[in-house]
Amino acid sequence: MSDLLFARSQMAMSLAFHIIFAVVGIGMPALMVIAEWRWLRTRDAVMLELAKRWAKGTSILFAVGAVSGTVLSFELGLLWPTFMEHAGAVIGMPFSLEGFAFFTEAIFLGIYLYAWKRIPPRAHFAAGVVVAFSGALSGAFVVCANAWMNAPAGFEMVNGQVTNVDPLAAMFNDAAASQIVHMTLAAYAATGFAVAGIHALALWRGTLHRAFHRAALQIALTIGLPAALLQPLSGDWSARDVAERQPVKLAAMEGHLRTGSAAFVIGGWPNEQTLEHTGAIEIPGALSFLLHGDPQAVVPGVDSVPADERPPLAIVHLAFQIMIACGTVMATLSLFGAWRWWQRRRGLGVALPDDRRFLLAIMAAAPLGFIALEAGWTVTEVGRQPWIVQGIMRTADAVTPMPGLGVTFAIFTVLYIGLAVAVVFLLWRQILKTGVTPVPLGVTSELPLPSRTTGAYPTPKP
DSSP: OOHHHHHHHHHHHHHHHHHHHHHHHHHHHHHHHHHHHHHHHHOOHHHHHHHHHHHHHHHHHHHHHHHHHHHHHHHHHHHOHHHHHHHHHHHHHHHHHHHHHHHHHHHHHHHHHHOTTTSOHHHHHHHHHHHHHHHHHHHHHHHHHHHHHHSOOSOEEETTEEESOOHHHHHTOTTHHHHHHHHHHHHHHHHHHHHHHHHHHHHHTTOSOHHHHHHHHHHHHHHHHHHHHHHHHHHHHHHHHHHHHOHHHHHHHHTOOSSEEOOEEEEEEEETTTTEEEEEEEETTHHHHHHHSOTTOEEOOGGGSOGGGOOOHHHHHHHHHHHHHHHHHHHHHHHHHHHHHHHHHTTOSOOGGGOHHHHHHHHHHTTHHHHHHHHHHHHHHHTTTTEEETTTEEHHHHSOOOSOHHHHHHHHHHHHHHHHHHHHHHHIIIIITTOOOOOOBTTBOOOOOOOTTTOOOOOOOO
16 A cells, blocks of 8 residues: 555544544534423423433543544644645634634533533523534534535635635635535434434333333434435535536546436446446436436536546445435435324324334434445545545645555554444443433333234323
8 A cells, every 4th residue: 555545544544433423423412402401391300311311422422522533633734734734724714613613512511511400400401502503513614624625715826825815715615505514414314313223222122211212212303304304405405516516526426437418327336447337227317307407418427537537436436325325215214204203193103112113114224324424425535536625736745755654544543443442331331331210200101011022002091
């Protein structure tokens, strides 16, 4: 492996690890705030237990995210010094604002964790709202910086030097809005489905604390299902933006290898030398119709640029297919959940937490959000290659000249494995192993357990 490949691999591993905690930092605070809001309205002890339990998990994941995020900030300067030299002045504003949002989230998370009995309940709830809002804002600022790499704006290049910098124009570049919406929805969908899957497993196994897990499942679905339903719409917006500004990336994503009318390609393996597909299912003209409303519209293919300006086709196409497959399953399950909820509102059928088949489906779909997230970021970053800043700077020109990057790659790999083990251990010990605090009699009701053979629940007595 070359030093360039080691540097790219180290950055990819760091991003793949950190993005999980960044997403949880957006989604989990929303869950705990909803739980506390319901406690303030109903004084249901289950909701209070949920808010405290989720706050504890948020704090653990936030701490690991802070560590991995700090490592990433150092890697940007150490592995890509030329990039930071030219781009630092342009995208410094969103990175600075991200730091401000991060510290705001950290401060108010501390208040939220340790001030349950020290400040009024509504003030405590307001602190949680600040945590949730600043977490989402932090993610948005980082995405602004990434969007600039895909759609550079707010500066001029004169004799190889960056001049006339407009930080606001750079931060609010043309790709920022679609990427922020797509990423934020992905965060809520991934977190909601993952949390729902954990509590669905507890209900499916017949836990003794059904009221706790029912409430947790309902809140998680409140976040996850709408986000998953809206995600295809934001994905279409993002795809149209990519088609306008990065047509070669779109061609690699969709497997559109030759310029002309574009088919919708399902599966297959593209050959980078012959620009032919193997084993693909094609719907002729479908992509042209989706982009331009005309199945005969000409769409630039991978062959529209020289070979040295093409991204790795197989990786980009496969990652895009995985993302689309996961998103489709989640959106379909969300539609089913919405339909069952509507039926229940009309007095038909059983509630979603009481449907064993739905619980099984949620358990199976629990990791799909994070799989789609990793695949989507692979498409974003690998699909831009060989550019680190689209059309401005190549990745090979931005890497550090320092040799021996294989050593740092090995060290950071061990570091991230150790962090992952520590996270699993802490979550298991602090959250899962401790069980659920018993709820006082009369505060909430425990429904009977379902039949393991029929899946039916007895009608609860008044």
